[in-house]
Amino acid sequence: xxxxxxxxxxxxxEMAGVKPGDQTVIYGAGPVGLMAALSATxxxxxxxxxxxxxxxxxxxxxxxxxxxxxxxxxxPVQVVLDETMGLGADNGCECVGYQAHEPDGQEQASLxxxxxxxxxxxxxxxxxxxxxxxxxxxxxDDLAKQGKIALDFGMLWFKGxxxxxxQAPVKKYNRQLRDLIAGGKAEPSFIVSHELPLEQAPEAYDxxxxxDDGWTKVVLHPAMAGAGA
Amino acid sequence: MKAVVYEGxxxxxxxxxxxxxxxxxxxxxxxVTSANICGSDLHMYEGRTDFETGRWFGHxxxxxxxxxxxxxxxxxxxxxxxxPFNIACGHCKNCERQLTNYCLTAxxxxxxxxxxxxxxxxxxxxxxxxxxCGCRGATSTACGWxxxxxxxxxxx
Ligand SMILES: [Zn+2]
Ligand SMILES: [Zn+2]
Numbered sequence: 001x002x003x004x005x006x007x008x009x010x011x012x013x014e015m016a017g018v019k020p021g022d023q024t025v026i027y028g029a030g031p032v033g034l035m036a037a038l039s040a041t042x043x044x045x046x047x048x049x050x051x052x053x054x055x056x057x058x059x060x061x062x063x064x065x066x067x068x069x070x071x072x073x074x075x076p077v078q079v080v081l082d083e084t085m086g087l088g089a090d091n092g093c094e095c096v097g098y099q100a101h102e103p104d105g106q107e108q109a110s111l112x113x114x115x116x117x118x119x120x121x122x123x124x125x126x127x128x129x130x131x132x133x134x135x136x137x138x139x140x141d142d143l144a145k146q147g148k149i150a151l152d153f154g155m156l157w158f159k160g161x162x163x164x165x166x167q168a169p170v171k172k173y174n175r176q177l178r179d180l181i182a183g184g185k186a187e188p189s190f191i192v193s194h195e196l197p198l199e200q201a202p203e204a205y206d207x208x209x210x211x212d213d214g215w216t217k218v219v220l221h222p223a224m225a226g227a228g229a
Numbered sequence: 230m231k232a233v234v235y236e237g238x239x240x241x242x243x244x245x246x247x248x249x250x251x252x253x254x255x256x257x258x259x260x261v262t263s264a265n266i267c268g269s270d271l272h273m274y275e276g277r278t279d280f281e282t283g284r285w286f287g288h289x290x291x292x293x294x295x296x297x298x299x300x301x302x303x304x305x306x307x308x309x310x311x312x313p314f315n316i317a318c319g320h321c322k323n324c325e326r327q328l329t330n331y332c333l334t335a336x337x338x339x340x341x342x343x344x345x346x347x348x349x350x351x352x353x354x355x356x357x358x359x360x361x362c363g364c365r366g367a368t369s370t371a372c373g374w375x376x377x378x379x380x381x382x383x384x385x
Contacts, residue, residue, distance in 0.1 A: 099275075138277045169331075170313030171327070198264070201243055217266075
């Protein structure tokens with residue numbers, strides 16, 4: 001947890017400037033999105049909204065007090081506006097990245113970023129930790145192949161939004177987050193669904209990649225019984 | 230040692246790879262006891278990055294220090310450490326500003342900054358030089374560094 005996802009989720013909320021009482025929306029309820037939800041909660045957000053379409057992940061978001069928004073059933077931007085008196089969230093986190101896709105699987109790299117621009121209120125901030133790449137030969141269209149997205153920059157500028165990006169500086173946060181865990185104030189392990197021997201990595205990757213129900217986070221143990229064969 | 234090796238899109242296998250060893254005085258050898266699968270691995274797993282076949286996955290590692298180089302005095306054998314996925318030196322212009330996510334010296338391409346690392350039951354790392362704040366019990370932190378040949382895109 002401390003090697004990556006908890007610091008990465010925390011970094012998203014740091015770049016988004018989440019403060020006590022804030023209304024925060026998080027796009028993506030994978031391990032990092034759920035850690036961003038946990039981090040926003042720790043930072044005192046008054047309302048944390050998490051958008052995804054996998055029921056198991058949404059249930060985990062709800063288990064820590066977040067509002068789960070299923071974008072395969074509702075328009076997530078509208079739900080965020082409804083939850084914030086039409087103003088939009090104070091801040092938002094992008095925890096999906098360049099392989100963002102519609103619930104039917106159609107990739108659209110700009111999907112979550114533009115939803116964030118639409119979901120966050122004027123002068124708000126966005127922290128984007130989902131991975132984007134400078135080239136993506138497997139991308140779904142010419143822009144994506146060149147590592148570009150059709151960002152609603154006009155609206156982003158018009159609203160005076162702040163945008164932070166990039167991989168997290170783990171060491172900036174890991175001691176503090178470790179001590180929150182040790183002090184019983186944070187329990188990031190709530191997302192762990194499987195602890196398996198290293199030998200089972202191929203099946204585990206397959207299940208996790210397919211978003212199979214209940215495979216929310218896998219921890220592999222090289223020395224576990226059954227390993228080393 | 231065993232590692233999760235990338236064989237091509239949606240194909241990985243667990244294979245024997247050369248054991249990690251102390252190569253520089255600032256290296257730390259860690260026996261990895263927990264290694265997580267990360268969502269960012271999936272970009273590589275699905276063949277959507279320039280990650281080469283034959284390289285191994287994994288950058289969320291926790292383990293026990295089993296050997297330290299002569300130049301390491303902060304981390305001791307027996308310490309439990311968590312290895313940040315960022316590979317960083319700790320003393321470049323960016324690292325000194327807490328931007329270990331954009332280390333200038335761990336990146337093989339001089340015009341780039343920032344690097345990350347892999348699954349194996351031992352991970353090489355000159356943690357001694359830069360980070361390693363260990364703590365007893367299940368949750369401790371340190372840093373690692375894999376002498377990987379060439380990194381793929383930054384992973385989170
Ligand atoms: Zn990771
Ligand atoms: Zn550095």
